[in-house]
Amino acid sequence: xxxxINSDVLVENFVPGKLSSYGLDYENLNKVxxxxxxxxxxxxxxxxxYSTRPGFDVIAASIGGLLNITGPENGEPCKIGVAMTDLSxxxxxxxxxxxxxxxxxxxxxxxxxDCNLLSTQASLLVNISSNFLNGKKEAKRWGTAHxxxxxxxxxxxxxxxxTLAAASNRQFKILCEIFPHSLSLLYMDTC
Numbered sequence: 001x002x003x004x005i006n007s008d009v010l011v012e013n014f015v016p017g018k019l020s021s022y023g024l025d026y027e028n029l030n031k032v033x034x035x036x037x038x039x040x041x042x043x044x045x046x047x048x049x050y051s052t053r054p055g056f057d058v059i060a061a062s063i064g065g066l067l068n069i070t071g072p073e074n075g076e077p078c079k080i081g082v083a084m085t086d087l088s089x090x091x092x093x094x095x096x097x098x099x100x101x102x103x104x105x106x107x108x109x110x111x112x113x114d115c116n117l118l119s120t121q122a123s124l125l126v127n128i129s130s131n132f133l134n135g136k137k138e139a140k141r142w143g144t145a146h147x148x149x150x151x152x153x154x155x156x157x158x159x160x161x162x163t164l165a166a167a168s169n170r171q172f173k174i175l176c177e178i179f180p181h182s183l184s185l186l187y188m189d190t191c
Contacts, residue, residue: 004033013041026112036110057083064121089120
């Protein structure tokens with residue numbers, strides 16, 4: 001506990017309640033170090049039915065829907081190549097810690113920050129959930145393609161893959177000039 005007195009920030013990622021058994025929970029540390037920023041990173045939050053479960057990137061990504069929209073259009077769900085949920089939760093925690101430090105400069109008081117993998121994953125898919133909530137549009141897998149931007153995907157060539165993206169009509173016309181025959185086969189009347 002003495003280290004908390006001289007620390008600015010504590011970041012922990014134990015299952016909720018674990019540090020209480022050592023007297024290292026926020027409530028106890030706040031008594032001896034009221035200036036401390038205490039950031040707890042869990043799999044599913046500090047309360048609720050899954051709070052005592054350990055958190056894993058792939059599990060939160062699966063429950064949160066990322067695996068459901070990742071992979072070939074008619075294929076099985078796929079894990080993306082990096083631990084995006086873990087990385088994003090760390091970035092969210094970083095932002096929250098920076099905001100708490102700024103607040104502490106004004107108030108001299110620390111605070112507890114709760115970050116969890118599942119909430120992060122849900123926030124990352126806000127556009128997907130908005131499409132469903134506002135338009136009842138069910139999410140699906142698109143492979144490397146995009147639902148509303150064309151082209152925006154990888155194409156197989158004789159010596160590997162090439163990825164093209166054109167987010168505007170102007171960019172699409174430029175691609176049509178660069179690849180006149182290839183794109184006209186894919187997008188008949190638009191080039």
